Amino acid sequence: MTRPTSRRTVLTAALAAAATGGAVAAAGPATAAASLAAAPTGTASPVDNRFWNTYTDWRCGSGAGTRVVAGRRPGLEISAPAGRGDYTDPHTGRTSSWEYATWTSPVHRSTVPATEVIASWNAHTPAGTWIQVELRGSYSDGTETPWYVMGRWAAGDGDIRRTSVDDQGDGKSSVWTDTFSVDDAASGLRLLSYRLRLTLHRTPGTTRTPTVRRVGAMASDIPDRFTVPATTPGLARELLVPRYSQNVHVGEYPEYDNGGEAWCSPTSSQMIIEYWGRRPTAEDLAWVRPGIADPQICHAARYTFDYQYEGCGNWPFNAAYAATYKDMGAVVTRLGSLTDLEKLIGAGIPVITSQSFIKEELTGAGYGTSGHLMTVIGFTADGDVIANDPASPSNEAVRRVYRRREWENIWLRTKRYDATGRVRGGTGGVCYVYFPATATAAQSRVLKGLGIL
Structure with a gap:
């Protein structure tokens, strides 16, 4: 079996080094300010979520x-352009002119003085449109960050190439792909509040517009931990989720991260979209x-x-991709325990989780990985995890x-040892949660209780 690989490895290593032993990246948007309460086991992460998605927001x-x-589903669109400017796409070299309009959120004061923040969004971007998402925050020492670009995004790739932006920093914090991170967590410096800014772009002279349905961010300060307390099983249920292997696609379309060998994230996303x-x-x-099996995985x-x-x-x-499908909502978040995950499964909501481990740490996997996504679809009567693992x-x-x-330990920890004995980072409970806009009342209660709605 092909070992799953991911360039998330590079990000994880960089974050672990930058934090001088602190936690690695996590993500977790939600529609209202919500600090996840610690479970009785003490495994919950200190996370603050704030999302803007209602008409009032x-x-x-x-x-x-x-x-x-x-x-x-209220949203934000271009009314009359606020200006016009050129954008040179760093991946094509092509310079194009765009009309634009902007929206800036109110200042959100996090309930958790944070070492990390990730922005996330759900948007519709027809051809000839795209969006940029930025973040600016205030530190505990009274200073402010610059405006950091958290993503330039379009659903397609014909107008611009969707991209993160490297080499952003101010000597106190940096942006690693999709994650704002305080450079030295041990210094005590924290981000206390932030604003988000959206810039909506369209082809000049047209009436086209992006529609942003949801934008927000997660702020967290996750403690170092090589192990987490065990939880007591509380649910036996299995959801019927389509099964797709990334390894079926090894060698296909190598221009996208060397082909299926590294496609754990989109393969997992597609499973739940189809669920x-x-x-x-x-x-x-x-x-x-023609002739490629499961072409939607390539897509x-x-x-x-x-x-x-x-x-x-x-x-x-990945969350933004899931939300391009009709009436779908999607967030990247962080959960505190398997008990939280059981609540989602109990409500009929499968979850994509991020973890890293050596081969000996996960019995039956048959591989080790420095970064891998899989889909949790249920729990056995003994409380074991039932997962659709695309590395099959x-x-x-x-x-x-x-x-x-x-x-639960490989998913929830923030520190680990690799096969050579070196200390590496762990994701600390990162997961993707995708759900329909028409979620049932029971599903909505669980999502709200976990800070997702």
């Missing part, structure tokens, strides 16, 4: 050339070479690909059962 921000669209009854159309898939890889990161593992880009030789082999204690 959009009205509370400061817009220049934008309008708020009412309805079942919710959505999938690309035949027209969407017309670009895929997901192409449209989650970050041209700067050179991979498909940008967390917000075939679709039929994707369903796995992993020992609860091993799995």
Whole structure:
């Protein structure tokens, strides 16, 4: 079996070094300020979530050339351009002129003085449009960060190449692909508050517009931990989620992070998108070479690909891709325990989790990885984790059962040892949660309780 790989490895290593032993990157947007309460086991992460997605939210921000669209899913669009400017795409070298409008959120004071922040968004960007998301925050020493670009994004790749932006920093913090991180967490410096700024772009002289349905950020300060306390099993349920192997696609479309060998994130995303009854159309898939099995996996890889990161593992880009499907919402968040994950499974919501481990740490995996995504679809009667693991030789082999204690530790820890004994970072409970805008009342209660809605 091909060992799963990801350029998320580079980000994890950089964050671990920058934090001088602190936690690595995590992501976690939600629609309202919410600090996740610690579970009785003490495994919960200190996370603050704030998301803007209601009509009132959009009205509370400061817009220049934008309008708020009412309805079942309120959003933000271009009304009259606030200006016009050129953008030179660093990945094509092409310079184009764009009209733009901006919206800036109110200042959000985090309930958690933070070492890390990740922005995330759900948007519709028809051809000839794209968006930029920026963050600016205030430190505990009374100074402010610059405006950091957290992503330049379009659903397609014909107008611009979606991209993160490297080499951003002010001597106190840096942006590593999709994650704002305080450079020296041990110094005590923290980010106390932040604003987000959206810039909506369109082709000059047209009436086209992006529509942003949700934008927000997670702020967290995760303690160092090589192990986490064990939880008590509380649920036995398995969801019927489609099974797809990334390794079926090894060698296909190597321009997207060397092909299927590294496609754990988009493969996992596609499984859950289809669980919710959505999938690309035949027209969407017309670009895929005939004869390729499960062409929608190639499609997901192409449209989650970050041209700067050179991979498909940008967390917000995966959530944004999932939300391009009709009436889908998507967040990248951090959970505090398997108990939290059980709540989502109990409500019928599968979860994509991020973890890293050596081969001996996860019985039955048969591989080790410095960064891998898989889909949790349930729990056995004994509390073990049932996962659709895309790092499998075939679709039929994707369903796995992993020992609860091993799995919760590799997912929730922030520090680990690699195969050579060197200290590396862990993701500390990072996951993607995708859900329909028409979630049931029971699903909405669970999502709200976990700070996701």
